[in-house]
Amino acid sequence: MEELVVIGNGMVGHRLVEALRDRGGDGRWRVTVVGEEPRSAYDRVALSSYFDGATAQDLSLGDLAGPGVRVRVGERATSLDRGARTVTTTGGTLSYDRLVLATGSAPFVPPVPGHDLPGCHVYRTIEDLDAITAAARAGARTGVVVGGGLLGLEAANALRLLGLRAHVVELAPHLMPAQVDEGGGALLAGLVRDLGVQVHTGAASTAVEAGPDGRAARLRLADGTHLDTDLVVFSVGIRPRDELARAAGIAVGERGGVVVDDTCTTSDPRIHAVGEVACHRGTVYGLIAPGNAMAEVLADRLLGGRATFTGADTSTKLKLLGVDVASFGDAHGRTPRCLDVVVNDAATGRYAKLVLSDDASTLLGGVLVGDAAAYASLRPLVGSPIPGHPLALIAPQGEPVGADALPDTAQVCSCNAVTKGDLVRAIGEGCHDVPALKACTRAGTSCGSCVPVLKRLLDKEGIAQSKALCEHFTHSRAELLEIVRATGTTTFSALIDAHGTGTGCDLCKPAVASILASLGNGHILEGEQATLQDTNDRHLANMQRNGTYSVVPRIPGGEITPDRLIVIGEVARDFGLYTKITGGQRIDLFGARLEQLPAIWTRLVEAGFESGHAYGKSLRTVKSCVGTTWCRYGVQDSVGLAIRLEERYRGLRSPHKLKSAVSGCARECAEARSKDFGIIATDHGWNLYVGGNGGFTPRHADLLASDLDEAALIRCIDRFLMFYIRTADRLQRTAAWIEAMDGGLDHLREVVVEDSLGIAADLEAAMDRHVATYTDEWAAVLADPDKLARFQSFANAPDTPDPTIAFTTTRDQPVPVGLGMPSLRTREDAR
Amino acid sequence: MTAYATEAPTAWTAACPSARLRPDDGVAVLLPGGRQAALFRTRTGLYAVDNIDPFTGAAVLSRGIVGDRAGEPTVASPLLKNVFSLRTGLSLDDPAVRLDTWPVHDDGTTVRIGTEGTP
Numbered sequence: 001m002e003e004l005v006v007i008g009n010g011m012v013g014h015r016l017v018e019a020l021r022d023r024g025g026d027g028r029w030r031v032t033v034v035g036e037e038p039r040s041a042y043d044r045v046a047l048s049s050y051f052d053g054a055t056a057q058d059l060s061l062g063d064l065a066g067p068g069v070r071v072r073v074g075e076r077a078t079s080l081d082r083g084a085r086t087v088t089t090t091g092g093t094l095s096y097d098r099l100v101l102a103t104g105s106a107p108f109v110p111p112v113p114g115h116d117l118p119g120c121h122v123y124r125t126i127e128d129l130d131a132i133t134a135a136a137r138a139g140a141r142t143g144v145v146v147g148g149g150l151l152g153l154e155a156a157n158a159l160r161l162l163g164l165r166a167h168v169v170e171l172a173p174h175l176m177p178a179q180v181d182e183g184g185g186a187l188l189a190g191l192v193r194d195l196g197v198q199v200h201t202g203a204a205s206t207a208v209e210a211g212p213d214g215r216a217a218r219l220r221l222a223d224g225t226h227l228d229t230d231l232v233v234f235s236v237g238i239r240p241r242d243e244l245a246r247a248a249g250i251a252v253g254e255r256g257g258v259v260v261d262d263t264c265t266t267s268d269p270r271i272h273a274v275g276e277v278a279c280h281r282g283t284v285y286g287l288i289a290p291g292n293a294m295a296e297v298l299a300d301r302l303l304g305g306r307a308t309f310t311g312a313d314t315s316t317k318l319k320l321l322g323v324d325v326a327s328f329g330d331a332h333g334r335t336p337r338c339l340d341v342v343v344n345d346a347a348t349g350r351y352a353k354l355v356l357s358d359d360a361s362t363l364l365g366g367v368l369v370g371d372a373a374a375y376a377s378l379r380p381l382v383g384s385p386i387p388g389h390p391l392a393l394i395a396p397q398g399e400p401v402g403a404d405a406l407p408d409t410a411q412v413c414s415c416n417a418v419t420k421g422d423l424v425r426a427i428g429e430g431c432h433d434v435p436a437l438k439a440c441t442r443a444g445t446s447c448g449s450c451v452p453v454l455k456r457l458l459d460k461e462g463i464a465q466s467k468a469l470c471e472h473f474t475h476s477r478a479e480l481l482e483i484v485r486a487t488g489t490t491t492f493s494a495l496i497d498a499h500g501t502g503t504g505c506d507l508c509k510p511a512v513a514s515i516l517a518s519l520g521n522g523h524i525l526e527g528e529q530a531t532l533q534d535t536n537d538r539h540l541a542n543m544q545r546n547g548t549y550s551v552v553p554r555i556p557g558g559e560i561t562p563d564r565l566i567v568i569g570e571v572a573r574d575f576g577l578y579t580k581i582t583g584g585q586r587i588d589l590f591g592a593r594l595e596q597l598p599a600i601w602t603r604l605v606e607a608g609f610e611s612g613h614a615y616g617k618s619l620r621t622v623k624s625c626v627g628t629t630w631c632r633y634g635v636q637d638s639v640g641l642a643i644r645l646e647e648r649y650r651g652l653r654s655p656h657k658l659k660s661a662v663s664g665c666a667r668e669c670a671e672a673r674s675k676d677f678g679i680i681a682t683d684h685g686w687n688l689y690v691g692g693n694g695g696f697t698p699r700h701a702d703l704l705a706s707d708l709d710e711a712a713l714i715r716c717i718d719r720f721l722m723f724y725i726r727t728a729d730r731l732q733r734t735a736a737w738i739e740a741m742d743g744g745l746d747h748l749r750e751v752v753v754e755d756s757l758g759i760a761a762d763l764e765a766a767m768d769r770h771v772a773t774y775t776d777e778w779a780a781v782l783a784d785p786d787k788l789a790r791f792q793s794f795a796n797a798p799d800t801p802d803p804t805i806a807f808t809t810t811r812d813q814p815v816p817v818g819l820g821m822p823s824l825r826t827r828e829d830a831r
Numbered sequence: 832m833t834a835y836a837t838e839a840p841t842a843w844t845a846a847c848p849s850a851r852l853r854p855d856d857g858v859a860v861l862l863p864g865g866r867q868a869a870l871f872r873t874r875t876g877l878y879a880v881d882n883i884d885p886f887t888g889a890a891v892l893s894r895g896i897v898g899d900r901a902g903e904p905t906v907a908s909p910l911l912k913n914v915f916s917l918r919t920g921l922s923l924d925d926p927a928v929r930l931d932t933w934p935v936h937d938d939g940t941t942v943r944i945g946t947e948g949t950p
């Protein structure tokens with residue numbers, strides 16, 4: 001195996017190693033990544049969310065280390081010896097066969113007097129943000145950001161979130177000069193001022209002056225005025241970190257950056273450069289998408305491929321201080337004789353400009369400020385004839401551009417360089433929904449702005465996103481739920497007679513049973529409802545491979561008294577049940593025959609246990625760590641909260657199972673981020689994460705809201721769960737539901753946190769009804785002879801157990817003998 | 832009411848009182864000789880098929896969901912959800928697999944399964 005050394009464990013270095021691994025390169029290269037920052041790679045693009053509740057762990061891009069990959073963090077490369085093919089680092093010397101420079105860039109600090117005083121900051125790393133936070137907490141009241149570009153505005157917002165009065169000082173006549181034109185910049189300045197940030201444009205900073213304590217206290221401007229401040233953040237641009245290459249005699253660009261060709265190779269054929277440190281055809285890109293594209297090209301080349309990087313789209317769409325800003329293509333109208341079409345609506349705070357070819361037929365670029373919804377459909381159109389009148393594309397009620405209008409070469413996802421052609425091919429190969437397209441092409445997995453176009457492409461390729469539940473109903477689950485809700489239907493027969501065909505099946509019956517239960521139609525084994533229930537719900541226990549059941553009493557939050565624990569043990573012993581601790585902090589008793597279930601539950605109910613709904617598409621458990629109850633590190637009462645949540649949502653029927661957990665501090669011992677809704681304690685309250693799951697495709701939950709008090713937290717979860725119950729498809733976990741949602745997590749946050757649809761009160765009321773009408777399902781069965789009759793082995797021999805069920809003993813416990821399945825017998829059985 | 836049968840059986844096993852067999856809600860019945868039937872009443876008739884799911888070997892078909900596929904009355908095994916015709920016993924997933932079926936008779940008081948002269 002050959003040695004590949006990657007210097008820099010930033011976003012692009014990380015992507016390179018991932019791309020190599022995805023292509024199966026782990027057999028060919030032994031990779032060593034050297035990163036100077038004290039932690040492994042994180043999402044720098046989302047850095048500002050650190051001020052919005054995200055933790056360093058939330059931002060992490062994951063651990064690369066694994067077979068064939070070593071990651072050395074907190075170690076800086078200090079020199080290269082190209083002859084010996086070695087790199088010297090602060091931790092030793094490494095030999096390489098190939099070397100990759102992925103050192104990114106550093107903030108440029110203008111050499112004005114006083115730029116290095118204490119109280120002067122930059123905005124690039126988690127440590128930078130920690131330093132700004134510390135300064136703010138130490139009593140700063142006012143902060144000035146020098147630089148009114150993308151990063152400067154993000155920094156200004158951060159200061160605002162820290163409670164400081166924020167100023168932005170920009171040399172150019174308007175904000176974000178690199179992305180937007182003067183008109184857009186002016187509108188943006190207005191919107192930013194409305195948020196309480198003071199904007200000073202056309203203003204040159206000349207010096208930072210210290211106060212009596214020696215810290216920065218005043219910023220002098222060229223017009224003779226000044227701003228008094230407690231801290232200064234410089235954000236006027238970046239410089240590629242090309243110092244290693246320079247010192248080693250590798251070619252660098254005129255304005256910096258390690259010169260690379262279309263294969264991302266430098267003037268030394270064994271050395272490559274990718275990301276913000278690279279200078280390609282005279283351009284140093286300061287965006288993640290071109291860096292990712294370079295990483296993919298280089299990974300391909302390192303494995304003998306022929307990919308090339310020929311330049312990248314610098315389109316961007318962002319939300320800055322709550323204001324949408326997007327620019328794409330030739331946003332500044334630099335093409336000779338181009339034409340502009342502008343909508344500048346100060347009343348609604350929208351600015352939109354399209355740049356067109358001289359005959360107004362081809363879209364060249366554009367700028368959108370205030371409302372960038374059209375971005376997803378306009379950006380891929382750059383270079384193509386425009387459908388219809390240009391004004392129609394940016395008019396307030398503009399039609400979304402049809403996916404047909406795009407040529408195959410149009411880049412639909414610029415973050416991951418996925419073209420329409422790539423997507424159409426993937427659809428042809430069987431990716432028939434948005435999550436599948438995302439997984440196989442990576443489109444839509446970064447900023448997500450292209451997801452609406454993915455949907456339109458699927459539609460256009462004739463993948464009728466068939467939402468029909470089965471052959472008996474043409475409706476989706478969500479549609480049926482609305483029908484049931486609107487018509488007050490309470491039985492399956494009435495529903496299928498009025499809205500379906502035939503007699504139903506094992507797909508639509510449980511789905512409707514779940515809808516009826518979610519809408520509060522009494523006990524799930526009442527009358528006809530019993531015949532609709534899926535395997536486990538039908539007898540309120542989990543059917544195992546030999547037709548026996550397992551029984552899981554509820555143990556809220558995983559907290560249990562010794563006496564109750566003993567009851568469970570006694571029941572298991574008396575009925576001869578195999579006993580195992582579950583992953584959800586409770587106890588599962590296996591091997592109960594159908595006819596034993598009532599007797600088992602009689603004992604459990606007597607001891608105060610309730611159904612744990614391990615059998616239902618419903619809330620399972622709310623796991624917890626011991627939090628402030630016992631733990632030295634706990635900052636909140638996680639056990640108490642977990643119990644209250646479990647008792648609130650127990651018995652709630654939903655499109656799929658729901659799991660939850662509460663961690664009492666950021667150490668996250670309850671693994672809350674692998675749950676549908678997970679809660680992690682902060683110093684100030686609770687962070688709510690949604691959409692996580694384990695299983696076949698594990699996924700971490702995403703932050704929905706932060707620092708909530710308990711009342712606000714419960715309100716958020718109520719709304720989240722009810723919105724999920726009302727709108728998800730059959731057997732769609734929360735993660736897939738959010739992925740498939742138009743607008744994804746942002747839209748969910750708008751609905752759940754900001755109540756953008758005005759339905760929050762209704763959702764909360766529905767949850768309150770659930771809480772008020774909850775009763776224990778098993779206690780109700782025991783009290784009703786009609787329901788008890790369902791728990792018989794044979795209608796004509798209720799006292800005869802099923803003779804096909806047999807057990808053998810393994811590790812002192814009963815386990816099933818697979819009748820009629822000799823191939824499944826274990827060696828132990830044969831002995 | 833007599834359901835699907837090819838020959839008239841000569842012996843009948845009492846399964847349960849008529850009222851006990853509710854629509855779409857199967858019961859298991861122990862037959863002479865130790866075999867088990869899954870007995871159903873649906874909108875289209877009475878059916879008895881082997882209670883043992885041939886794909887898993889477990890005696891569970893009476894606990895399956897009843898319905899139809901393109902009009903053919905069916906039961907889905909609660910274990911791996913394989914679907915069988917209630918009329919013919921044929922698996923809709925694998926035509927080589929077939930459940931035994933028995934005739935059923937309901938005289939308004941008792942439901943009976945015809946067990947002699949059949950499988």
Ligand SMILES: Cc1cc2nc3c(=O)[nH]c(=O)nc-3n(C[C@H](O)[C@H](O)[C@H](O)COP(=O)(O)OP(=O)(O)OC[C@H]3O[C@@H](n4cnc5c(N)ncnc54)[C@H](O)[C@@H]3O)c2cc1C
Pocket residue numbers: 007008009010011012013014034035036037044045046047048075076077078102103104105123124125151154241244274275276277285286287288289291316318
């Ligand atoms: C606040 C902020 C917001 C942003 N927002 C966006 C956005 O919305 N959209 C967008 O496209 N881009 C955005 N960017 C830019 C984006 O983050 C960068 O384009 C991207 O991180 C570049 O990746 P990289 O790997 O080239 O550099 P980096 O991510 O900077 O990684 C380089 C790494 O190399 C390390 N390193 C440097 N020298 C050495 C050495 N000698 N030895 C060892 N390690 C070394 C550095 O410490 C660093 O960890 C934003 C950047 C910031 C700071």
